[in-house]
Amino acid sequence: MSLEVGPRTPQSRTAQRTPPPAASRTDGESPAPIVQTPPVRQGVAALTLGDIWDGIAKFLKSAFTAMANLFKSLFSPAPAAPLDPDSAAIAQAYNLLPTSENVQAFLTEAKSYETTGAIGPGASPENVKVLQQALGKLGYNVQANGDFDQATNAAVIDFKKKNGIHQSYKLADGNFAVNEFAEPTTLNLIQQLLQQQASLPPIAQPPVTSIPEAPIRGNEAIVKQYHLLSTQENVDAFLAETKAYKTNGTLGPGMEAPADIKELQTILSKWGYQVKLNGVFDEATAAAVIKFKQDAGIHQNYRTDDGNWAINEYADQATLAKMMEMIEKDQKPSATTPTAPSGNVPAGNGTLDFNAVAKQYGLQATKENVDAFMTELTAYEKNGTLGPGANAPEDIKELQGALSRWGYSIQVNGQYDDATCQAIIKFKKDNGLSQSYKLADGSVAVNEYAGPDTLTKILERVDKELAEQKNNPVQPSTPIVPQTTQPTAPVQTTETDPQVATIAKQYGLQANKANIDAFLKEIGDYEKNGALGPGSTATADVKELQQILKGWGYSLDVNGQYDQKTSAAILGFKQQNGIHQSYKLADGNFAVNEYADQATLVKILEKVGK
Known part of the structure; x- marks a missing residue:
């Protein structure tokens, strides 16, 4: 399954529904006039005025029906042609009204975002920040942080709904879609409202005596x-x-x-x-x-x-x-x-009450321990420590990317959030790192800050990985299947076949026939199921994949090349979403490789659709 459409734009349903048309009246006949009963007559003379009127009404009704049918046959649209498989898949993935015209409107609009200056997920931080500042001036509670986050997403949708702006395509329920992209219509209206705001005269505050x-x-x-x-x-x-x-x-x-x-x-x-x-x-x-x-x-x-x-x-x-x-x-x-970046140490002049500090932060109540606590936290401001409140999104993303590759449950978003704090604490415990001060129970503290010792340890591991790749170049965790050739049929192996041991050793796999067969079958299927990976020549699909991942906070370049950053982002995504391969590594764990296979692409489409 390959990504073959424009930028993914998860849609938000409008709350409005088109009211049903009023029931058409079928009893359009006028009541017959009340007349006195005439003497009984025979033949044509027996017809009353009521009979004549009924005849005229029936004739007119019949003529009207005939004309209506004629116009319907002449001007009614022909039945919608069935959607081709690709359009049907798009309609289902994005919850669209399943007509060719609607899907085409969706694709045309999504593609136009690249050339019209629309601001949305994946846009440059500078443009996003300008949009956030404008929304803030209009009363929306968004942070001007350059990240197109959930608050910004919701603010744009709310602004568009309140101002009657919708997309050119419809959702499956027949209502026009309203998505989170600030396209030219939205941006122009925001600019107009800001100009109106700026033109309002300032309101002077009268002095107390004049009230x-x-x-x-x-x-x-x-x-x-x-x-x-x-x-x-x-x-x-x-x-x-x-x-x-x-x-x-x-x-x-x-x-x-x-x-x-x-x-x-x-x-x-x-x-x-x-x-x-x-x-x-x-x-x-x-x-x-x-x-x-x-x-x-x-x-x-x-x-x-x-x-x-x-x-x-x-x-x-x-x-x-x-x-x-x-x-x-x-x-x-x-x-x-100002105090230490931890934000937990009371500020003020004079002698520090170490008992109060120990009580507040659950520390061992000795002067030496509190002094160690104060010294360490005070140093954070000077030694490049990362932690809650740190204003270094690129450094935090790099830190999160490394932790994500190593299996820690974390989102690469540039924000030092609770998940990042927990990942750092676990990493420090896994690597025997701790603080210089103790907790009240006598144990050595391990906090959520990535101080020099922690960052050094992380860099050592990264450097070691790079050195191993340089000194011992190996094939990718899954061999590249050329785009221009048919997939190679899986090699049949036996438990005694030396090829089992050779492949297992080459790719670090568990050395048994069933595992190697699963490995060979999976990589053999990559070409026919549209998997993307290193060496992929599907530049447009790779670029679209990169745009989606970047919109979710992964650190990579949108360049259409399946490079190391893209591989790392896919690894992180698969780990965070519990996706693994069908074969196992030598340590007995299921492998997670850098290929965006069918399961990965399906999961991405599910998240985009939401």
């Missing part, structure tokens, strides 16, 4: 509870702002968004605020947000009862936008004292 007193319409309890300036305008501003928190991505007490809260805490702690990375918006996080807003000059749009602008504990849009701006400019709040 007129007004009745507050029964909101005295709110004024008292939140210590608000007692004017209706101020209370209205308070209510409007706090109501918006539920829909604009604000983080605050009681909100269930542990991953986002943990990321917020990571940023705050890196800048020296006293918070714990627990994904809970607790009192320490609330205090840190208030302090950050004070340091950054951010306030609410309502005032407290002393006439000053309020500063609350919610990380609202203005706060989050300021944080992102500072991260992009590599700035820190000037009023705080």
Whole structure:
């Protein structure tokens, strides 16, 4: 099975459905007039006015039916021709209305994305970042990180739905599709809305003394509870702002968004605020947000009862936008004292309370141990350590790519997420690496940071792999089947056949007849089932495969060449999705090779279709 279509564009179904046409009236006859019964007549004279009217109505009805049938036969479209197998497969894979015209509209539109400047999965980080910044200005909760992530995907679809933008093709249910690509129509409308925003005059904030007193319409309890300036305008501003928190991505007490809260805490702690990375918006996080807003000059749009602008504990849009701006400019709040990148060490002047630190972080409560903890974490900022909150997506992707090749369950996305943390901890344990400090139970700590020792160990393993490939060049894990020849029939082997041992040794396989036969059959089938791999001459298919993988965060070049990066990406994808070969390696484990075989391509199409 080969990839033979344009860029994969998973579709999102519209919520709208075309209402059924109103039932056509069949009782179009007018009621017969009420007349007095005339004397009984014979022959033509026996016809009444009602009889005459009925005859006229039946004639007209018959004539109308005949005309309708004539027009239907002349102008109705011919029955849709059956789809060819390729078009049928595309319609099924992308949940399209199964007509030739619709599939062709889908392919034409998808192909146009390459030339019209559409922004979507796989687009350049620079263009994605510009789109994200624009969406943020329009009120969408997206991060300007250059990664076309789920939040950006959802924001584009929502924007298109709200503004009546849809694709030129339809889904299987007959509704027009709305996908996640920001094509020219979408981009032009975004630009128009931003220009309209920019043309609005700024709203001046009046000084405290100029705010007129007004009745507050029964909101005295709110004024008292939140210590608000007692004017209706101020209370209205308070209510409007706090109501918006539920829909604009604000983080605050009681909100269930542990991953986002943990990321917020990571940023705050890196800048020296006293918070714990627990994904809970607790009192320490609330205090840190208030302090950050004070340091950054951010306030609410309502005032407290002393006439000053309020500063609350919610990380609202203005706060989050300021944080992102500072991260992009590599700035820190000037009023705080930064601490170690771990973000877990309290900042401040004076003597460190090592007992408090030990209690907070579950450490062995001795001065020497806490000093070791502080020294190690403080060094992270200078020695190139990678960890939560690190702003080095390319380095993180490279790290994730290596771990993924070695079988760790991780996604190559450039974000130091929970899966990456767990993979690093497991790698360190697997390789006997630990920290210089101990936990409360006396065991040596192993944390989620990839410090110098960890990175050195990873580089040693990578260098060793490269050296082995250079000094002992071997065939690929699966031989290349030339595209221009028919697949070679599997070689028949016997347990005593020396070829079993030879092939097993050459490819590092389990040396038994059944395993070698499975190996030979699988590689022999690659040509006829459309597998892609090293040496493939199907440049367009390889390029499409690369575009899909790159859109999912894999580090590779979209160049149509099945190179080492593409091989590594396929290995990572297969490992993450539990795909393996039908034969086993010498250690008894099922092999996972670098070929995008039928099972791999089917899995990719399933994910694209979703």
